[in-house]
Amino acid sequence: MTGFEPLVKPNDGKRRASRSLSPAGAVEEASHAAHPCAPRGAYAEASTSKQQLHTQQPDKKKRKMEAQALKRLRKDAAEKIAKFGEDPIFYEAQDLLGESTVQAILEAGKEFERKFERGEELVVDVKALGAGGHGLAVAPTNDWIISVPKALPGERVRVTIQSNDRLFSKARVVHFDSKSSELRTAEPFCRYFDQCGGCQYQNMAYPVQLELKQRVVQNAFKHYSGLDPSVLPAIGPTMPSPKQRAYRTKLTPHFNLPPEARQYRRTLGFRRGNRKRDESLDEGGPLPVKPSVEVAIGFDGQDGKVMDIEECPIGTETINKALPEHRQRIKDTIFDFPNGATLLLRDSLSSFDSPESPCVAITDHKATVKEMVENIKFESPAGAFFQNNRSILPDLLGYVRDEIIASRAHDATDANGAVKHYLVDAYCGSGLFSLCLAHLFDQVAGVELSSESIKCAQTNAELNGIKNAKFLAGNAENIFGTIDYEPQQTTVIIDPPRRGCDDAFIEQLVKLAPRNVVYVSCNVHTQARDVGSILTKDPAYNVLSIRGADLFPQTNHVEGICVLRRD
């Protein structure tokens, strides 16, 4: 269906699976919850009524389910830690509670303890801001963290517990007893800010946001690189985004299918989640009357439920103008959806006449989006990856370009006083770095997993008359077998997805031993881990610079740029 993709968030399936439809169409919460972090109060109430009917039996069952769920949680956490390291909140808990307290909790196996009841109220003093953008407080028990979105250090807040997690509980502000944080320096400009989970920082002036992000980068390298601080340069100031509102060129509001719509579809003979009718379910008789249905289309709120969002002021004007029409389209056709779905809105130039050409909103995943970065034209399918804040791209590319040029100052020249330069653009997408920097290099090779994006990179090279770039579809590490570039004259740009680089890629990279590595990442934690791994495998690399770039103003996200040189 044009403009829509299936809702793939795993939580959503779980949420729906834990509910059942009553014949009257009302939603009933399941009477028990297996997850140790599930609401304890609700669970206790359900099991009490069962106890009256079945004496001790449910208690035993409940304990068994809890033990199994805890085992699963521990196993999942151990796997995640082995792969990605500890979650940033682990280090934040160590800072706030003390390493020995955290160690004692781990040794006692109490890191998943259901510390507080869901709905329980506490008054806490917010002490720090976590990398996730939430205020962090120490629980009154002094051995647990309370994470409170939209609350800032220095503020005293009355909160209600939402859920328990590893070493911390998530909570929601009920009341600000004091709202005096030095960081609270701006008035949020979005009417949904208090409830929406999308932005975290609209209550802080922009320079404060940039400073916070600098600290996040600093902590990431401190905790995840495994490197001695002496080998790391001071973290540079965060590169600001020229646009701090109306910058996002892509929005993906989503919705869950309301239970009334699901029920109505069933009476028409559609099984749950199916597009095709099952004749055997047809109850015959006259067509049932369509119920009136309210559907929330937007983003997840702090309570995990989808909020109905009519406008998103960090999205571009083009997207916001198009949003009402597309929301209405969903409302008008809600009974045609077998499930919830995600709507795609991409801002595209209408032509390549100039970077200031008027823009249009595109909602079909397969339609072509046009972008112009500096003077380079890019076309890519709306469903494929492209950086979402076009306002900062010239500065980001300018910085990478300057770093590359500066690193050439001491390059050896050949007999004619010339030196060749090569670029490998790993995880190249539709060729942003390769094509914008191609003029600095004799040859460029890009690699990318998505064959669709690689086709775009090739067409984009042609579109811009760039002849020195070739592109390969495949795993990033495969590029090393296809090039014979002189390592001393080679720069590798790495821009992987959030999970960072695979071991196989890092192995191949250090085997090639390129002179320069520029690592750009939307996850500074996996970036720090990978940089640590490169330096550990090959100590001839030096970290020349590290800084953040603010591709996502008003949110806690920060892009990291780290430049390495092998001497």
Ligand SMILES: C[S@@+](CC[C@H](N)C(=O)[O-])C[C@H]1O[C@@H](n2cnc3c(N)ncnc32)[C@H](O)[C@@H]1O
């Ligand atoms: C953050 S995007 C960067 C794209 C590009 N550098 C840009 O700025 O437009 C990461 C890209 O890595 C690609 N990717 C993911 N896993 C990969 C892998 N194992 N090997 C190569 N590319 C991969 C994704 O398809 C995505 O296009």
